[in-house]
Amino acid sequence: MPKHAPLNENSRLYLVDGSAYIFRAFHALPPLTRKSDGLPIGAVSGFCNMLWKLLSDASNDAVEHIGTPTHFAVIFDHSGYSFRNDLYPDYKANRDEPPEDLRPQFSLIRDATRAFGLPCKEEEGFEADDIIATYARMAAEKGAEVVIVSSDKDLTQLVNDKVVMFDPMKNKIIDAAGVIEKFGVGPEKMIDLQALMGDSTDNVPGVPGIGPKTAAQLLNEYGTLEELLANAENIKQKKRRENLIAFADDALMSKKLVTLDAHMDGLEDPEEFGVAEFDHQKLVDFLEEMELTTLTNRVRNDGGIEASSGEGNPAMKELDNKIDPSAYRAIFTMEDLRAFIDRAYEFGTLAADTETDSLNAMRARLVGICLAAAPGDAVYVPLLHGADGLDLGDASDEKQLDTNEVLEALEGIFTDPSVVKVGQNLKYDLVVLARHGATLSPVDDTMLMSYVLECGEGGHGMDELAERHLGHTCIPFTDLAGKGKKQKTFDQIPIPDATKYAAEDADVTQRLGLVLRRKLLEDSMLTVYERIERPLVPVIARMEREGIKVDRDELSRLSSEFAQKMAMYEQEAYEAAGEKFNLGSPKQIGEILFGKLGLPGGKKTKTGAWATGADLLEELAAEGHEVPKAVLGWRQMSKLKSTYADALVEAIHPETGRVHTSFSLASTNTGRLSSNDPNLQNIPIRTEEGRKIRRAFIAEKGNLIVSADYSQIELRLLAHIGNVPELARAFNEGIDVHALTASEVFGVPLDDVTPDLRRSAKTINFGIIYGISAFGLSSRLGIDRSVAKDYIDSYFAKFPGIRRYMDETVAAAKENGYTETVFGRKTHIPGINAKQPNMRAFAERQAINAPIQGTAADVVKRAMVRVPPALQEAGLGARMLLQVHDELVLECPEDEAEATCAVVKEVMENAAAPAAEFSVPLEVDANAAPNWEEAH
DSSP: OOBOOOOSTTOEEEEEEHHHHHHHHHHHSOOOBOTTTOOBOHHHHHHHHHHHHHHHHHHTTOSTTTOOOSEEEEEOOOOSOBHHHHHOTTTTTTOOOOOTTTTTHHHHHHHHHHHTTOOEEOOTBSOHHHHHHHHHHHHHHTTOEEEEEOOOGGGGGGOSSSEEEEETTTTEEEOHHHHHHHHSSOGGGHHHHHHHHOBTTTTBOOOTTOOHHHHHHHHHHHSSHHHHHHTGGGOSSHHHHHHHHHTHHHHHHHHHHHSOOOOOSSOOOGGGGBOOOOOHHHHHHHHHHHTOHHHHHHHHHHHTOOOOOOOOOTTTTTHHHHOOGGGOEEOOSHHHHHHHHHHHHHHSEEEEEEEESOSOTTTOOEEEEEEEEETTEEEEEEOSOOTTSOOOGGGTTSOOOOHHHHHHHHHHHHHOTTSEEEESSHHHHHHHHHTTTOOOOSEEEHHHHHHHHHTTTSOOOHHHHIIIIIOOOOOOHHHHHOSGGGOOOGGGSOHHHHHHHHHHHHHHHHHHHHHHHHHHHHTTOHHHIIIIITTHHHHHHHHHHHOEEEOHHHHHHHHHHHHHHHHHHHHHHHHHHTSOOOTTOHHHHHIIIIIISOOTTOOBOTTSOBOOOHHHHHHHHHTTOHHHHHHHHHHHHHHIIIIIIIHHHHTBOTTTOEEOOEEESSSSSSSOOEEESSOOSOOOOSSHHHHHHHHTEEOOTTEEEEEEEESSHHHHHHHHHTTOHHHHHHHHTTOOHHHHHHHHHHTOOGGGOOHHHHHHHHHHHHHHHTTOOHHHHHHHHTOOHHHHHHHHHHHHHHOHHHHHHHHHHHHHHHHHSEEEOTTOOEEEOGGGGOSSHHHHHHHHHHHHHHHHHHHHHHHHHHHHHHHHHHHHHTTOOOEEEEEETTEEEEEEEGGGHHHHHHHHHHHHHTTTTTTOOOSSOOOEEEEEESBHHHHO
16 A cells, blocks of 8 residues: 655655556457456556566666656546536547447446555546646655656646656656657647647637647747737738737647646655555455456466466457558559459458548549458558659559559459458549549448447547557558658558558458458447448549539639628727727727726636627627727637638639538448548538628539538438427427427417517527526526526427427436437437436437437438439439538539429438438528529
């Protein structure tokens, strides 16, 4: 057990980031269960091995320049919720919940820590990093040295002359000089650097377009984040200047989120963490209970305890023999390629992957093709290596094959219906290959297999899947290409290195395809994959290649219009304030609003600056104050200009003259698609100015844009899934459901419902689906919270079926751990039984929404698969271009517009059949016009 020992200048406190240890251990090792009862123990095994190594190395001074600890503690996150969620509800919102087989191991790992004789510390509402920060401060103030065992950049802000970090995987010390070397700024500026660059993992917004190097450069020039934002108008680079101004509030909020709390109350004195004599027998007892034979014997030998005849862990054996990159080879002759193709025909499945020089499939060059005929039989066919006189390594005397000859040789097996082509995120490869005249069919996608099986439980990238299902850690791309601006493209990688990396991709994908397909069968999820996800891959690939035309002149005009409106808002703000100031500077805005004008609600941050968040400005604007109203208008115009009007021009493809978005098929927990580069699903449509952006999306000459949009699909599905007779009757009889809601909730005859009442009812209808609170509804409608609560109570009283659906869905999710759509898609809700009320409430809202939104997503996907063949059968030349929320966007010849709208409408309205029959009709509005806005 730990003992009390004074902390002073002769002391050394080790603080281990236990949560990071857990996830590193879990993802680095294959699934492992205890033989006796099947309990998952893979993370427990990895954690114990890592902690044993750290203790052994530290006690033997094997860790250079650190020394033996006199005090030691392991720190854990209590849960995924912390005080930061109160500051920013979306904090860590995009984090996946822990995998199902990891969750039962958390308590075992804490037991393991105590078996090592070490204190394990966690505090509700705080993250491990805050606890580490507080203990580090307390120990350093007493003169002790502190070693933080972690590689997490969030902790670098704690480094000083008394505190260092140690990365156990690299056996490397990170002191102040190390922080500067890695990030370009010292520890004292790391908070500001992180605030600028943001963090996608934790959903910290930051400032778009500013990475670590740019952030370091700016901070070294201006000193602090606040000084930088105050002088943002002086930044020379236009895009950088505009983003710093437009996203200043996000940067300041980000700073609050990344700043660690080093003054937590209620923590015990770290003097209680004194290192005591190690009890080998206690640890052996725990390891034997876990059935971890190898480490048990190691601990026995170290402690002189008599060994027993235990069997080794079978899952750990032969791990290194499973995948052997040294066995892969490159192909340089057509004879070798044809021999490989023959072997692939024998196995019946071909794993295929392309290697390119860009993540943008519409701009990438085909550098090579990697293939696997069977597990372990993987090859790489280099095509375009050797940029800038590159030394090709051992293959320097070999001549790379001609791309066209290779694709011609592969055409037969690539299109043979008897051989399934399996890939990871195969949509990308389909686009690349199609641009070179090649086709893959039929296909399997391991990413989508995982998405069907494990939605809500973890990521679906190949590296993560390899660790989760194969126990294999893939070669990181950065090991070959480096990082940052100096990162090489794949054509610059020597062929021997490229071969190991690329062929491993194919080998791993081949194995994942076998493992995941078997699991789809075992979990009865094959139908969802085969009927919804798998057939969608070539459809999406075609859409991405089609792209959509934008009117460059219209975008330029809109950019000028938005700039003029920004100037107008500036002038209004100047006149209302009585002086000129920078509308992009939160500091100056605060000084005007609260320092000069004395408006209510002013609060100062820790830095002494006034808080000027959007919520506060909206509240002040609603009260009639002119300056905040002008600032909000200016911000809106600034975002429209930079994010859409200007960015869409830059996104126009130089060869096609069209904008090609990339659809993400496995990035949401409800089955919905998302898009990026550029994101065409977030184009604002609620404001007149936002809708103008859609006007710039146009058809080619002689064509029209067709917009086919489901009408109120989620409310219709709520009526069916929730068995709500009142809503079902309204939809079946063609009654305006929002007007009906207004009549029921506000107690007025249906014929007397005003447009304002209908808009309020619409807000209630859609808000209920997303679990809106009285506070949220009061904010949206601008009414008192008690009135909003009365509206919600009245709504449930008039539509009791909705409350019943919510209660029953949450109860089922608590019991099963997941929700299910009408078509059988599962969304896992790990936080549904969380002890933290806020976390549990969030999970309950997820559970209520997932069956509805997920079923809507399934319906849209089923329609997308059916529309192209229906158009072809009808002899129509329309092409599907975009999918946005519940809408499909197509382009068709002018003289086929009416027929196209009719075919698309019929397919979409009947997309659920024959798998499902709804109690309410699905209705689609389909229209054609020269541009997207007019068609919608």
